[in-house]
Amino acid sequence: MLKRILLTPIQKFIKLESFSGILLLAATLLALIWANSGYGSAYQELWQYKIGIVTDSFEFKKPLILWINDGFMAVFFFLIGLEIKRELLIGELNSAKKMAFPLFGALGGMIVPVAFFILLNNNPETFQGWGVPMATDIAFSLAVLNALGSRIPLSLKIFLTAFAIVDDIGAVLVIAIFYSGTINTTLLLIAAVLLLLLYFLSYKDLYSNVTLVLVGAVVWFLFLKSGVHPTVAGILLAFSVPVKQRIYxxxxxxxxxxxxxxxxxxxxxxxxxxxxxxxxxxxxxxxxSYEFQSPLQRLEHKLHGWVAYFIIPVFALANAGVMISSDVELDMALTFHIVIALVLGKALGIPLLVFIAEKTKLITIPSNINYYQIIGVAFLAGIGFTMAIFIASLAFSNSPQYIDSAKIGILLGSLIAAVVGYLILRFAPRKEDLL
Missing domain, CATH: 4.10.860 (DNA Excision Repair, Uvrb; Chain A)
Structure with missing residues (x-):
């Protein structure tokens, strides 16, 4: 009974993310077909159409694609923030021992791909793309993993989910530090005061969804205008949501x-x-019943469906439509560097650091996982898709040539990583087969 209670939320999360990956793939294929069809110009015009608020004294209009990348993705990052807080406080990252295994995997999956990209890149104009191969797309990678059914132990899925979350933390920090514009410290200080107010109210057990939404909208706008990417506001707002119940x-x-x-x-x-x-x-x-639920768990549950089945597919539809036959000349060197960094960087980096950490007694690998499976999952980690495209859109925002080249590299690298990872895990012996 206890095992079922503990594992059911993880299993439900994995199933949700798995179906989200299928939907994400469909949106990606639709975007590519649409962008390269006879209606390709309509595809481009749709996402560049400006919408917003206009009055006699105030105007706030943005292209639809920026509403998606700055607005919808802030909700996506808010959900990531909720997941990170839950995992750090009560989940798979709530102790040094639990965190160690996925942490070393995540470090290898971030450091080595970045090193590959930097070593391969010889064009100063594309150097800012070094952050593209860092993160792992949880939805796509879990979709591939779940396609293998009972061959994959739950502990391996938890490992993939946990180090992907750590990857996301690293990606968020990179976005906040390296991919934000000129910072307006005054607006940022006002946003910080409002965030502290939310944290204080949460600490005093005065949390309210209405307050979170109203203050959160202001904080998002302040981040947008301050030069720090507004998706970072989503993460910081999530940390104001309490995890404890009001009634036990x-x-x-x-x-x-x-x-x-x-x-x-x-x-x-x-x-x-x-x-x-x-x-x-x-x-x-x-x-x-309302008081019995943790505010964090309640929000996470409500948002998961919206993010998995709407926000991420819409993001893919808006961003994955690269016009292969367009007049924009592609930088094939950038494309191949991203492919190599995603596929080989992840495949070498994750097992290497896990191996070193195990041999130095810093971690203990679960008894039902072997190195064949770790290598297979490492290849799946090369499916960077959502976060990789997002970082590419920030890194090359002023260069259609480089952003299209980067997107093709991400799509190609993610495809190779998915196929190779699937084949390794499909034919790799399980731990019990090796005994």
Missing amino acids: TNAFLKKLQQVYNKLKASAISQKPILSNDQLKQIHDLEHY
């Missing part, structure tokens, strides 16, 4: 019993409506 299990069960007893004692109406007493008990039950 024993107290909730007592309240539940009281509601049950009062409902049982209430007069039963012959009409298809509730009596005032029954209505009061139902309202109390709803209130107690």
Whole structure:
């Protein structure tokens, strides 16, 4: 029973991310076909169409693609922030021992691909793309992993999810530090004060979804205008959401019993409506149920579907449409450097640091995982897609040539990584087969 309770949320998360990966693939293929069809110009015009708020004294209009990349992706990063906070406090990263295995994998998966890109790159104009091969796309990689069914132990899926989350932390820091514009410190200080206010309210158990949304919208706007990418605001806002419940299990069960007893004692109406007493008990039950849920868990649950089934596919549809036959001349060197950094950088970096950490007794690899499987997962980590395209759009925002070249490199590298990783994991012996 305890095992089922603990594993069910992880299994549900993995299943959700798996289907999201399939939807993401469909959106990517649609974007590529659309952009290279006879309606390619309509594809470009759609995402460049400006929408916003215009009054006599105020105008705030942005192209649709920037609303997606700056607005929708802030929600995506907010969800990542919730996941990071949960994992750090009560999940797979809540102790040094638990964090060690995926942490070393993530470090290898970030450092080595970046090193590959820097060593290969000899064009100063494309140097800023060094952050592109850092992150792993959880949705796509888990979709491939789940396609292998029972051959893959749950601990390997948890390892992939955990180090992908650590990768995301690294990518967020890189975006905040290296891919933000000229910083307006005044606006940033105002945003910091508002964030501290939210943290204080959370600490005093005065958290409110309404307050989070209203203050969060202002903080997002301030980050946007300050020069720091507004998706960073999403991460910081997530840390203001409390993880603790207002009513714990024993107290909730007592309240539940009281509601049950009062409902049982209430007069039963012959009409298809509730009596005032029954209505009061139902309202109390709803209130107690709401208080019983962790605000962080409740928000994470509500947002997962929106992010997995809408925001990320829309992001892919808007950003993956590279016009292969366009007049823009591609930089094939940049394309191949990204492919090599994603595929070989991840495939070598993750197992290498895990191996060194194990031999130096810094980590313990779960007993049902072997190095064949770690290498296979390392290749899957080369599926950089969502975060890689996002960083590429920031790194080469003023160069259509480089951004298209980078996107092709990301798509090609992710495809190679997915196929090779799948084949290795499909035919690799399991730990029990080696005994």
